[in-house]
Amino acid sequence: MxxxxxxxxxxxxxxxxxxxxxxxxxxxxxxxxxxxxxxxxxxxxxxNIKKIKGISGIKVSSKSIRIGATTTHAEVAASKEVGKSIPSLAVLAEGIGDPQVRNRGTIGGSIANNDPAADYPSACLALNAIIHTSKRKIAADKFFKGMFETDLKKGELIESIEFQVPEKSGYAKFPNPASRYAIVGVYIAKFKNEVRAAITGAGNYVFRSNELEKALSANFSTSAIDKVNISSKELNSDIHASAEYRAHIIKVMAKKALSFS
Ligand SMILES: Cc1cc2nc3c(=O)[nH]c(=O)nc-3n(C[C@H](O)[C@H](O)[C@H](O)COP(=O)(O)OP(=O)(O)OC[C@H]3O[C@@H](n4cnc5c(N)ncnc54)[C@H](O)[C@@H]3O)c2cc1C
Structure with a gap:
């Protein structure tokens, strides 16, 4: 170093x-x-940004949950408000890494880093989050730009992440047994007017699945997922899983996520 x-x-x-x-x-x-x-x-x-006041903690309203950037994964996992309002988000936080990682790692650090296998980016996309920074508000759909790449400019600090409260939601991941990062993670959220489905771990970076969203908008049930065709063309192939295997696991995790919703 x-x-x-x-x-x-x-x-x-x-x-x-x-x-x-x-x-x-x-x-x-x-x-x-x-x-x-x-x-x-x-x-x-x-x-060091951990001493900045006002960018840590959880605020809940009927429509959204706003989580300060330096809030740790352990704090999100243990939050009664998060567990009540968006239980899938608490489940996601509880499944990150190990206790040491959850007690140090922060939500802001996770999304700023935008690891292709990180969990939180999928929650941001599925829950139509707004990223509040020192300069502006960024819609999650515009925030994640590529592998380890975001829309953040040099010196721009994430202050909080605001998640919209869905009617129903679920997150399921097939974890790497060593790191717990997602080999495939699927986050599904049902809102009044739309269904959003985000996939992590499977591609170069987090993405929304048109196929799952279309099928689940028509019929929000596991049987709808059976009919979905997930192409392996753009998916990752590595020592952990082939692209074809990841395509298969996306459907398995989508069904699991739905069963949690
Ligand atoms: C063994 C291990 C297992 C892990 N398993 C998982 C897992 O299963 N799932 C998962 O999702 N993650 C996993 N992680 C990652 C972990 O969850 C952290 O969230 C992640 O490493 C980054 O958060 P951090 O607070 O440590 O950020 P840091 O390491 O301090 O920073 C990471 C990057 O983000 C930038 N940054 C940090 N905060 C901000 C901010 N507020 N505004 C702008 N930029 C900022 C920093 O400058 C840096 O570039 C794992 C990590 C380890 C070491």
Missing amino acids: KNFNFKSATSTKEATKLSSVKTTFLAGGMTLIPAMKLRLAAYSDLI
């Missing part, structure tokens, strides 16, 4: 002021520190 300066910000304003092309924000450090240790990334300064 190369040397770096450690700085702490106490406000969003200070964090953005300290930011430059050679710096980066540090939240839970669960991804950033290993990447720096492996010399996959190097920065002159790390700006």
